[in-house]
Amino acid sequence: MNLVYINSANGLSKAALETVTYAKKLGADVAVVTNGNAAAELLATLGAYGASTVLQDAGVDGQDPSQLVKLVAAAAAKVGASTIIFSHDLIGKAVAPRLSVRLKAGLVAGAVALPEADGSTKVNVFSGKAFGFVKVNSAVRIISLLPNSIQPEQTGGNCSTEAFDSQAGSSAITIKATKKPEGAIPLPEAELVVSAGRGLKGPENWGMVEDLAAALGAATACSRPVADIGWRPHHEHVGQTGVAIRPNLYIAAGISGAIQHLAGVNGSKVIVVINTDAEAPFFKAADYGIVGDAFEVLPRFTAAVQRFRAAQH
Amino acid sequence: MNILVCISKAPDTTSKIAFTNGNTQFDENGVQYIVNPYDEWYALVRALELKEAQGGNVTIITVGTASDDAVIRKALAIGADDAIRIDAPATDAYFVAMQIAEYAKGKGFDLILTGKETIDYNGSQVAGMIAEALELPYISIATKLDVAGSTISCEREIVGGMQEVEVQAPAVISCAKGMAEQRIPNMRGIMAARTKPLNVVAPAALEALTTFSTYSMPAAKSSVKLIDPNNLDELVALLHNEAKVI
Numbered sequence: 101m102n103l104v105y106i107n108s109a110n111g112l113s114k115a116a117l118e119t120v121t122y123a124k125k126l127g128a129d130v131a132v133v134t135n136g137n138a139a140a141e142l143l144a145t146l147g148a149y150g151a152s153t154v155l156q157d158a159g160v161d162g163q164d165p166s167q168l169v170k171l172v173a174a175a176a177a178k179v180g181a182s183t184i185i186f187s188h189d190l191i192g193k194a195v196a197p198r199l200s201v202r203l204k205a206g207l208v209a210g211a212v213a214l215p216e217a218d219g220s221t222k223v224n225v226f227s228g229k230a231f232g233f234v235k236v237n238s239a240v241r242i243i244s245l246l247p248n249s250i251q252p253e254q255t256g257g258n259c260s261t262e263a264f265d266s267q268a269g270s271s272a273i274t275i276k277a278t279k280k281p282e283g284a285i286p287l288p289e290a291e292l293v294v295s296a297g298r299g300l301k302g303p304e305n306w307g308m309v310e311d312l313a314a315a316l317g318a319a320t321a322c323s324r325p326v327a328d329i330g331w332r333p334h335h336e337h338v339g340q341t342g343v344a345i346r347p348n349l350y351i352a353a354g355i356s357g358a359i360q361h362l363a364g365v366n367g368s369k370v371i372v373v374i375n376t377d378a379e380a381p382f383f384k385a386a387d388y389g390i391v392g393d394a395f396e397v398l399p400r401f402t403a404a405v406q407r408f409r410a411a412q413h
Numbered sequence: 414m415n416i417l418v419c420i421s422k423a424p425d426t427t428s429k430i431a432f433t434n435g436n437t438q439f440d441e442n443g444v445q446y447i448v449n450p451y452d453e454w455y456a457l458v459r460a461l462e463l464k465e466a467q468g469g470n471v472t473i474i475t476v477g478t479a480s481d482d483a484v485i486r487k488a489l490a491i492g493a494d495d496a497i498r499i500d501a502p503a504t505d506a507y508f509v510a511m512q513i514a515e516y517a518k519g520k521g522f523d524l525i526l527t528g529k530e531t532i533d534y535n536g537s538q539v540a541g542m543i544a545e546a547l548e549l550p551y552i553s554i555a556t557k558l559d560v561a562g563s564t565i566s567c568e569r570e571i572v573g574g575m576q577e578v579e580v581q582a583p584a585v586i587s588c589a590k591g592m593a594e595q596r597i598p599n600m601r602g603i604m605a606a607r608t609k610p611l612n613v614v615a616p617a618a619l620e621a622l623t624t625f626s627t628y629s630m631p632a633a634k635s636s637v638k639l640i641d642p643n644n645l646d647e648l649v650a651l652l653h654n655e656a657k658v659i
């Protein structure tokens with residue numbers, strides 16, 4: 101049996117559907133364990149992605165990894181899981197390592213593909229500059245899947261939902277405040293990303309970046325110096341010492357393409373670079389390049405996307 | 414307050430990444446090692462700031478061989494009081510975390526800090542593993558850290574936002590950007606680091622749970638297609654029809 105942990109407290113994220121699809125593709129039956137009180141009808145839709153049962157513990161709110169690890173361990177014991185899958189998102193990064201120690205089960209952190217024939221699983225290493233193939237030496241294995249590594253796939257099927265009391269105890273973490281910008285797309289999950297660097301000259305010019313992102317339905321990102329000087333929030337900083345992302349499309353305006361920046365974004369499927377300097381190193385990593393002034397190109401790009409979207413409807 | 418900061422070495426960010434031995438080993442030839450930036454810039458510097466404000470001791474710990482001592486001295490030069498090196502190659506995240514947990518057990522650390530991940534294996538695993546082994550609360554990817562008495566307040570990243578949280582010490586925290594600013598060691602720090610205690614401790618008998626069987630490099634990009642800056646409709650059409658990403 102493959103067991104997938106998802107957080108359904110805020111609905112079913114794309115990352116959650118990816119993990120269920122991944123578990124299905126591994127073969128064997130798929131059970132899902134989740135916290136929170138999502139409606140049974142919503143959880144039942146996981147059947148289409150390959151789940152056969154969903155265990156739901158409404159008593160766990162999903163804020164404390166030390167509770168979540170007990171929830172997943174209890175579910176793993178109940179279903180006899182041989183592989184346990186997480187998303188390599190902020191919750192998976194906190195819980196999967198705890199589970200690895202609790203079950204003494206090897207963890208493949210940040211898988212980017214299904215396991216190879218020899219049982220090893222591909223992950224990014226050196227911040228995306230290379231790949232490594234991880235072998236797990238224990239009977240039970242844990243895999244956390246990097247978001248955007250596979251597409252959710254509906255294969256049809258039904259699943260049952262079952263209330264599950266995991267005896268996970270109380271939370272040791274007190275929540276004081278939560279800030280979630282409305283409508284913002286979480287960067288690591290975003291399929292389209294518009295990013296800008298020091299070439300934009302100042303925070304007052306980010307309207308152009310946000311307009312293009314809005315036209316595309318993209319998340320926004322930035323280079324490190326831009327976050328360091330406070331033009332943009334830290335969580336937008338991508339690169340070797342920021343967030344590593346692998347969207348379908350990464351658009352970089354006014355970013356030189358330093359090796360540390362590339363490290364965090366070179367897993368992107370398609371890269372578009374806009375830079376006044378034809379010699380900027382980023383062009384070597386780009387699929388499409390525009391040698392031009394971002395201040396002129398970005399508004400034109402936005403208008404072209406709007407024309408395209410309008411023509412589609 | 415007694416703080417244990419877990420330090421890893423990492424190749425300098427400009428290092429050329431290559432592999433040897435039939436792609437089974439990282440090629441260390443010509444590679445300069447630094448203190449993993451997250452460990453140094455955020456975890457260590459914040460620990461020092463807390464100590465400066467409230468008193469206490471900052472110990473750094475790493476699992477590694479004698480060749481890592483240079484990296485340890487760098488961290489001591491920034492201001493840590495003393496260092497522990499568990500004398501064994503760092504075979505996997507589980508091995509490293511369990512060695513550190515084994516050492517820390519019963520030593521009364523109020524805080525155990527790590528960086529949010531290393532820039533070589535990027536696993537983000539060690540802190541959570543230490544927390545589980547020591548049965549401590551864990552706040553992951555914290556961007557702020559304050560301590561008042563036994564209450565630890567943090568700001569942490571959550572999916573799609575930020576959260577202010579509190580836990581009671583002792584706790585394990587992984588540290589990210591926002592928590593502190595990088596400190597450049599001064600001459601006095603570098604001199605003092607030479608004589609600060611670096612205690613080498615024998616490892617506990619433990620096995621790794623994972624191994625890297627091989628490595629590979631990403632396929633080289635084909636050359637860039639240049640688009641006329643006055644013809645963005647062409648770019649949009651290519652992104653739709655050729656690249657199929659919009």
Ligand SMILES: Cc1cc2nc3c(=O)[nH]c(=O)nc-3n(C[C@H](O)[C@H](O)[C@H](O)COP(=O)(O)OP(=O)(O)OC[C@H]3O[C@@H](n4cnc5c(N)ncnc54)[C@H](O)[C@@H]3O)c2cc1C
Binds near residue numbers: 325342393
């Ligand atoms: C240890 C370490 C870790 C690092 N980690 C990261 C990291 O994680 N992420 C990261 O991004 N960086 C990182 N860096 C920094 C990195 O080396 C670069 O300094 C940084 O990426 C440069 O940011 P930038 O491209 O925005 O700015 P710049 O290098 O200043 O480039 C600005 C670019 O904008 C172009 N430009 C100027 N005006 C315009 C215009 N009007 N229109 C279009 N283009 C224009 C210029 O030609 C230039 O190419 C790290 C560095 C170190 C030492």
